[in-house]
Amino acid sequence: MGENKKILITGVAGFIGSNLADRLLKEGYSIVGVDNLSAGVIEQIPKGVEFHKLDIRSIEIFPLFSGVDVVFHLAAKNCIEDCQQDPVETADINVRGTANVFEASRRAKVRKVIDFESSAVYEGITKFPTSESEVSPQSFYAVSKICANLFAKKYGEFHGVTSVGIRPFSVYGPRQDYRRTIPPSMPAFAIKLLKEEQPIIFGDGSKRRDFIYVEDLNDFMLLCINDSRVDGKVFNLGSGTNNSVLEVYHLVKDILKSSVEPTFKPNLSGEAQITLADISAAKALGWAPKTKIEDGVKILVDFLKKEKELGRL
Ligand SMILES: NC(=O)c1ccc[n+]([C@@H]2O[C@H](COP(=O)([O-])OP(=O)(O)OC[C@H]3O[C@@H](n4cnc5c(N)ncnc54)[C@H](O)[C@@H]3O)[C@@H](O)[C@H]2O)c1
Structure with missing residues (x-):
């Protein structure tokens, strides 16, 4: 358990940050959260988080790091299309912002920073499953993550x-x-089907993605806090299997018992055809993804159903 240790999460109002905060609070950690709410939503920050609406590029974040044991750095400009349109802001948030988080951590003598990169750094790789040593960033987003x-x-x-x-x-x-401008496929399909509209598939649906359920990712985050074997290393976190976009569409469609067929639009530029993680490094530490995609998608769809009932979609 957390023994009341203080953990700071940047990007706490976002998808992964808010789920991570929930999990760490349950484990007994106290959480300081930073987010400028540019993409995140204040309502999804779990109760119990000491929240500060600040930009990671500002020196105003420095005092918050005092007494913090571990930092999870998730705040980023991360929609690939938006990053392509604004490379300067991408560099400013993802590179300068990250340097500022590391500077704040250095000054406060934080024990460990867990820094979120992305599988996008493998965009140009055609060797599957892909290990951590194979890096080929293509988009501005991926380049910013490597920097x-x-x-x-x-x-x-x-x-x-x-x-x-x-x-x-x-x-x-x-x-x-x-x-997002172009939402990730799973929630995009579910929302359209819940609204009885036609979902859009970019390409022919054959692109394959390695999907990982957020709680499986959180399991590894907990391991990172106290296990020194991770220090100084980089880890792929995926399921080690992949599914086509069309398979995902049918999963969502079957859960919602919908008969609506998708429309197909041309592929988005720069998107990899296949992603598949080599997760042997993370597995060697005793971690393994546990959630079957059918179960995880059902949880996501049920969440979105409730959001619709609350008038939030
Ligand atoms: N979701 C994925 O599948 C995925 C995959 C690979 C990597 N990642 C990485 O994981 C991290 C979290 O991703 P997510 O999916 O939760 O994204 P998200 O967009 O839901 O969350 C990011 C949060 O960062 C905040 N933010 C952005 N710029 C900021 C700034 N300048 N100062 C302070 N806060 C700022 C946003 O308001 C948002 O709440 C990101 O670093 C992302 O690149 C995510």
Whole structure:
């Protein structure tokens, strides 16, 4: 249990940050949360989080790091299409913002920073499953994540800040962002079908994604807090299997007992055809993904049904 240790989460109002905060509060940690609410939603920050509406690029975040044991750095500009349109802001938030979080952590002598990168760093790779050593960023988003990773490494080398890099594949679950310019496929399909509208599939539906349920990701986050074997390393977090977009569509459609067929639009530029994580490094530490995709999608769909009933969709 958390023994009341203080943990700081950047991006706490977002999809993964809010789920992580929930889990860590249950484990007995006390949580300080930072978010500028540019994409996150205040209502989804769990009760019990000491929340500060601040930008990670500001020096105003520095005092919050005092007495913090571990930092989870999740805040980022992370919609690939938005990042392509605004590379300068992408660099500013994802690179300078990350450097600022590491600087605050250095000054406050934080024990460990768990830094969220992305499987997007493998965009140009055609070797599957993909291990952590195979990096080929193509988009501005992926490039910003690799730059941030280099800053993390250098903060370790020059200033002794211990960090762990996390490369999640396609994370899904309750609160998954559906307000983006182009929402992730699972919530996008469910919302359209709940509204009895036709969902859009970009491409022919054959693209395959390695999906990981958010609580499986959280299991590894808990391990990272106290296990020193992760220090200074980078970990893929996926399920180690993948599903086509069309398979996901049919899963959602069957859960909702819908008969609506999708429309197909041209592929979005720069999207990888396949993602598949080599998760042997994380598994070697005793972690394993537990949630079957059928069960995880059902939880997400039930969450969105409730959101619709509450008039939030
Ligand atoms: N969701 C996925 O499948 C996935 C996959 C790979 C990597 N990631 C990474 O995981 C992290 C969390 O992703 P998510 O899906 O929860 O995204 P999200 O957009 O739901 O959450 C990100 C949060 O960061 C906040 N934020 C953005 N810019 C900020 C700034 N300048 N200052 C303070 N707060 C700011 C947003 O308001 C938002 O609440 C990100 O770093 C993302 O790149 C996510």
